[in-house]
Structures are given as C-alpha cells and as structure tokens.
Amino acid sequence: MGTEYFQGQGYPWRRGRWWFQDPGLRKLYFLIFIAILSSATNGYDGSMMNGLQALTYWKTYFKNPNGSRQGLLNAIQSVGSVCSLPLAPNLADWIGRKYSIFIGSLIVALGAGLQSGATDTGMFIAGRFFIGLGSGINGIASPLLITELAHPNERGKITATYNTFYYFGSTIAAWTTYGTLQISSNWSWRLPSLLQVAPSAFQLCFLWFLPESPRYLISKDRQEEAMRVMAKYHANGNIHDEVIMFEFAEIKEALKEEKINSKGRYMDLINTSGNRRRLFICLCCGFFSQMSGTSLTGYYLSKILSDIGITNPQFQNRLNGIIGVTNWIEAICFALLVDRVGRRPLFLTSASGMCCTFATWIALTAVQNRTGAAGPGKGVIAIIFFHNFFYNLCWVSLNVAYPCEILPYRLRANGLMIQSLATNVMLFFNQYVNPIGIEHASWRYYFLFEGTLLLQLVTVYFFFIETKGATLEEISRTFDGEDAVEEMKVRALVTEKADIVEQVENLDNRGQNTSTVGQKRD
Template sequence: MLQKSPTGTWLPAWVPQSTTTLAVLLVGCSVVQSTTGGYDGSMLNGLNILPSYTDYFRLNAATTGLNTGSVFIGGFFGPIFSGVIADRIGRRPAILWGSAITIIGIILQAAAQNIAMFVVARIILGFGSQISGIAAGVYLSETFPSRWRAWGVGLLNDFYYVGALIAAGITLGTGQWQSTWAWRAPSLFQAVFSILCIIILPFVPESPRWLVHEGHYEEARLVVAQTNANGDISNPIVLTVYKEIVDTLEWEKKEGRTMSPKEIFKTPVARKRLLVGMSAGPFSCVAGNIIASYYLGNELDTAGITDSNDQLKANVVLNVWCLGCALAGTHLAAKWGRKSTALLSEVLLVICLFIIGGLSKIYADDPDGASKSLIYGDVAVMFLFQGFYSIAWTPLLYLYPPEVMNYSIRANGLAFSSFMLNALACVLVFVMPIGLANIGWKMYMINGSWDIVIIVLIAVYWVETKGRTLEEIDAIFEGEKHSSVPDVEAVRKGEATVNLEELEQEVNKETAVKTE
C-alpha cells in the first residue's frame, strides 16, 4: 500500500509502507543511475573497436580521445552546479532534472552527423549524468538506514558493470550491422536507464536530512519511520535516528555553517573532511582502470589480441567478472570496513600493473616470437586488474565521500570530488591512447608507481566509517557527537536503551521551538 509522503518540494511522493519494499525502490533508484555511466564506458569501448564508427567519423588517435573523453568535459562542469542544485531544490528534483538533461544528450549523440555534434552531445550527457549522479549519492547516503547504507550506496556504482555488460552485449550484436545504426542503436538505448530513474522517483521520499534542514520536521520524522520501521513514528530506532539528525543540524546552524560552496574550505575541520572524502575520486581515476574502461582494444592490441570480434567478446567477459568483484567488494566494505577494503584493492592493483607492464614489454620486444601462453597470461592479469579495481573503487566512489562529509558540505563536497575525478579523467582519457601508442608498456609502470603513493595516503589519512550513522561520524572529526542519544546501532542491537516517553517529549519540545 502506498502512503503520500510530504516532500517539501513540487515533486510529490507516494511511498510504500513496507520498509523492505521502499529499500528495494531506493536500490532501484541507485542502480539505474550507475548503469548509465557503465553503459557509456563499455559502449565507447565497443564503438572504438567498430569500423562502422571509426570510419564514419574518420577517427585518429587524437579525435578518438576527444570523442571518448568529451563526456568528462560535461562531467567537469556538472559538479560546479550539482551541489548547489541538490541543496536548494531538494535531492529528488535534482536527480530528475539531471536525468532529463542526460536524455537530451543521449538523443543528440545517437543523431550525430559529425565529430562536433557527437562531442557536444557527450558534453551535455556528461553534464546531466553528473548532476543526477551526485544528487543520487547524497540522497541515498542520507536516506538509507545506517545498517544498509554500504549496500544501498555501494550499488550506486556497482551496477556500472551491469550497464557495461548490457552495452558490451548490444555492441557485440550490432557490430555486424553494415550501417551507422551499428553505433547509433547502442547510443540511443542508453536513455532507457534515465527514463527508469524518472519513473521510480515518485515512489521514494525526500531525504530526511534535507527536510530537517529546510524546517519540515514532521515530514522528516515520517521519512525516518518509513525507511527504518514500516512507518512507525514511535519506534525507538526512529526516535533515536530522528533526534540525532535534528540535534546535529541544529548544532551546525548554531556554529554558523551555511550551505555555501565556500563552506567546504572555511574551517580546518571542513578542509580535512573535504580532502579525506574527495580523495576517493582522484584516487580511483589515477589507479589505472581508464585504459581498460575506454581503450580495451588498445590494451588487448599490446597483448597480441587484435581481432575486433575477439576484443568485443573479451569486453563482455570482463564486465561479468568486474560485476562479481564489485559486489564482493561491497560486502567487504560493509563487513570489513571502507579503509581496509581500499588498501587491499590498491596493493593488488600495484602487483597487477607491474606484471602487465613486464609481460607487455616481452611481447613488444618480439611480437612474432611471443607464445600463446604469454599473450593469454597478459590478458588474464589485465582482467584480474579490473576485478581488483572493482573491489574497492567501484562501491567506495560514491559511498565514502558523503559519509566523511557533514551535512553543510556534503553535496558540494561530493561535487568537488567528482569535479576532481572528471578533471583528471578528461586529461587521462585523452592522453591514454597517445601514451599507449608512444611508450606502450611503460604506461603500466607509471600507473603502478602512482598507486604506491595512494596506498601510503590511504593508510595515513583515511578514517573508518563502518557501523556509524552520518551524524555519529562527526565524533571522528569534531571530537564529539552532537546529540545526547545513544548510537543507533547500539539501540538496534539492544546494547543501549532509550526512554521513549522522555525522548518523545524532548523531540516535540525541540521541534516546537524551531517551528515557532
């Protein structure tokens, strides 16, 4: 049964009373967001292999990089506006408008007549997907209960590989077509995921943190009840979570913290939270996966697999493998912790990159004399690399930043993280084919060296956020929790109790004063 849930915005919501059903819808909102990005990367991977695409645009190394990397130009500008939009108009409307812009870009991309039109379309696509993706990351981290947050938000990027797998399958099928629809059809199909997201939005509530900040207290309490206790507003977990949110946001307001983008640089604590949280974006970008994410064909060429059909099949297998690793990594992040999972992944990446570089050098020195075992061994380690990357960076890219950042900097901080990621990706996606063409195997060695530095930075500066609500993470950075209630998980597990009558009176008194 659906229950009307006030949202404080023009976009209404009719929410299932069942918390489990609502969680499924939130996951659905999450996965359709990530499939767009995954589909795009894998689709371009496939298109860069198709003669019908490369011949139509008469691509060389530079224009291939421009066509592929132009999505990151839009991704570069999207975060400049996304945080402000999500804070001002609400999380759900921001997701809606971002999805609509993405659909416009996709239609133009499928209809492209020349490189200029294709590039402009991908800039629009990247801009819209960044607005909706950042808003979704903030929205889901603020709406999912703490016990489900790792899975709920981790899946926001995990299903990147579902989109990638769908694109790999479609490009494999259309690759045999003898017309421009071999690449136009996969381009157009990309809009399906944004359309699904728009369909789901009327059936999920607004973020309870955003509602409290905007003064919609009863609405926020109802959302907390819907996401934690089947709509029971008197449940002890609901009261505990709700009071934590109200107390913490009231403390932030008393401290003079605003929603301005300048807030992310304003205080030493804000700067620390920003640097730790936003590091996930740049770290994931320079890890080395861009080579296989967008230029798998070039990478397989260096290993001796040059047949385009074999490369397309490898693209399909790669995405199945990466999806499994991403889901395993999300489980590790939930059970083992975010920091430990990131360290494990980075160590494995360094090992793989140096092995790939060494094997690729052997092949480059004597391509004609290279054995099949050498070629297959190189490809196997490439696949291992992508899976090991997926263990940490796929789920953590949107999970970790909003956890580390407090409410006043969360949207703009996640936007800044994505801004830095796209700024780096815009450069790296363009230079990778040039680098592979000129220095070949040495590109892997350079990436391996970067990753050693990343391991040290994570070990020294990252903090663990597992098992805490967003408000309880404040204690790590601020030195104290800004609410008198026990930790939510302690209440949930029966390790701590709350006096429901007293807590109800405190909540009613506080919200009554704030609404006067």
C-alpha cells in the first residue's frame, strides 16, 4: 500500500514502512474486516435473486412472477433500506458505530430466517424487507467506523475496499445458486436464502473484538479511551508517539469547532457553499452508482440473457458466477489504486469508458433483436464485461468512500444517510421499473441509462475534486476555503500539545498505580 506515510501540513507520519510491517496496523486491518463484511450482505442479495429467478422451483413456488410482481420481490429489500435511513445516522451517533452494526446484523439474521422459511409470497417479502432494514443500518455504521479507525495513510484504500466486498457476497451467492440448481426440491432456493445470514452471523460473533471509533469516543468526552485506541493501533501502544499527539489534537479541535458552528444536523448540510457542494456530490454518488447500466445485470441478468436468445438456466447461473468473480478481482485492484492514481482520474476514466461501452451494448442488442443472429448476442455478453470493467474503476470502491472523505465528522453520518437514500431510491427504481421497461420497450429502454452516463461525465468533470493524500480534516479545508476555521490548522493545534501531554501523563500514572496495586496483591 505504499512505502511512505503522508507528509502534509506538519504531520509527522512515519516514512519507510509498509502497513504489514506494523503490528498495530496488521491487527487493526484484520479486525476492520469484520465491519467490511456488511457490504457482502448487499452483494449476496443481488446475485442470489439473479440466481433464484433462473431456478425452476423458485419460479414455480412463487407462481412465475413477472413484470411489476417480479420487481416487487426484488425491490422490497430497498424499501427496507430506505426505512432504516432516518434511524441509522442518529443510532450511529448515539450508541456508537460498533453497536449499530450489532443491531443491524441482528435484523438481517431475522430477515434471512423469514426469507428462507417462507411459506408464501408475503412471508418472502417480509424477510427481504427486514434484510434491507438491517443492511441499511450497517451500510451507514460500517463505512463510518472503517473511515474513522484507519490510519491516515491507508484510509483511502481501506475505505475504498469496503464496497468491493459487495462482489465477494455476490460471488458466493452466484456459485451457491449454481450449485443448488442440481437440488430437485424447494431447498434449491431455500438454502441460498438461508446462507444469506452468514456475514451477519460472523459479525455478531466477532464484533466485540473491534474497537470503537476514536472520533465517536472524543465526541462523547471519552477522550482517554480514544487515545488508548489510537495509540494501540496507530503507534503500537505508545501514547507519547508524536503521530498520536497530532491525530488526537486535530480531531479534538475539529469536533470543537464543528460543534460551535453547528446550526442543526440537517440544516448544516445546506448552510455553507462547501456543505451544499458536499450534499450535491453525496446525491450524485448515490444516483450515478445505480444508474450506470450495471443494475440491468445486477438483478435481471436472466431476463437480459433471455431477450438475446440465451435461456439455458445452467449457462445463466454459470455466467452470473463468472461475472461476480471478475468484478470482485477488478474492484479490489482498482481500490488499491485510489491513493496512487487519485479519485478524479478514476471517476473521469470510468464515466468516459461507460458512455462508449453502453452505447455499443445498445447497438448490439438492437441488431440481435431485429435479425435474431447469434453473433450480436455473444457480443452483448462480451460488452457486459467491458462495461463492468469501467464501472469497477471507481463506482464500487469510491461510491461510499468518497462521501465519507469529504464530509466532516458532525455531518458524516447524515451525509452518508443522504447518499444511501439516493442509492436506495434509485435501486428501488431499477429493481421495480427495469423488468417493466424491458418487457414493454426492449432495448429502447436502455437509452435512459446512456443519457444518465453522459450526465455523469459532465457532473464529475465540473464538481468532483481530488482528495488524494489528505487527512479528513484537511479535506474539510479544501471544501470550505475561507470559511474553514484557522484553528483547525496543525500549526495552531501545536499550542494544545501541553494539554494533550498532561492527559497522556495521567494515563501513565493510572497505569502505574494499577500495576503497583497488582504487585502488592501478589
């Protein structure tokens, strides 16, 4: 991940060390994997539903759903996610990021149980609603915790990696449904539905080993706990480490100034030009991530393939699995490039590439529909992989990571809620409307997405800024310009060093007293 820690505005980040050479960071990033698994639940859902719609027993059990009814069975998960959004930010700021993930995982487990044991359509829909509800809570709390725990040097790559595990979940689901295709009973769809609980079950078991966000702890005046967390994982327990001094001072000052200038949790999102720009970008990330054309294969691959003459269920499920594996490999590779290449170049390359590949997709589908020739149909399969390649450049890794970076602490949960709201509203649109649009307009319906891709390219060019190589607090200054508070600068933060040293010494003294008591008892 780079051999050099960021040197900016006086920050004494270490040089000449890889993250895996540091015991504290090795342990931290292993534990962060627990929170990353929240993304796998969403990925599993989309790919599982793709697979189930190709299974004869599922279609027969639910009376061959089509059109709006098929859309509802998929889209109800997004309805659950939308319903969680008013609660999720307040929950994350009230009880903490870690315990919010616990509650979300419990709800997902309940939903997976209802879904797998469904005796009718209503019960299946209820299960999927609860899965969406729990996933929505986790989708807010998990990226917040990851962003606020990661070391400043690896924050971009670690946060970008979060959403790539969407494809980890989708890959597992795709090959699970491919395997259960051989089961000659309703367990061919019940078993994949039941296995959707796996990521949440893992989180429920191991979440207790994950530390809480230092920024959350400081916001609750639990400063000594925050310092212990930062020292343990960023400086291997050395609370006198200069990096910890500056990290702690910066977070503390930023939170203090945000609290002074706050005018209301949601009003803050529109009270300055910098915040309005942040809000606009959050909405764009949610909108464009779901309106780039990949949603067509994300939930309705079986329908897309049937329309170009490929109806074999085994081939459809096998292709679903291959797409999942390919997407995951690409997404992880590109996530590791965000700090080397930068955010803007990835966004611009992605938008440009998708405009071209999707136009080709439309042309090939139109020719196949008119002529019935096999060649254009095979070309559509190839272009799906090329289109996904450009999508995976940034819209998987940065869809959540970029809003988390540009939002200051007090707006981070609410801003991410706005991004999630936009994502889930458009996801509901795609899940519900896509099968209707494809059924009535065929390939002509695809022009909606091509128009959106052109709009995406223009928006990214004019509004998305580069955040490469900056801390969360420095990014705030980039957005706010002259409105940024001078006290947030590191040079001013140095004046608080005496206060921090005093707190550190208090921790040392308490530790020594505890050790002395223990020796006397012995």
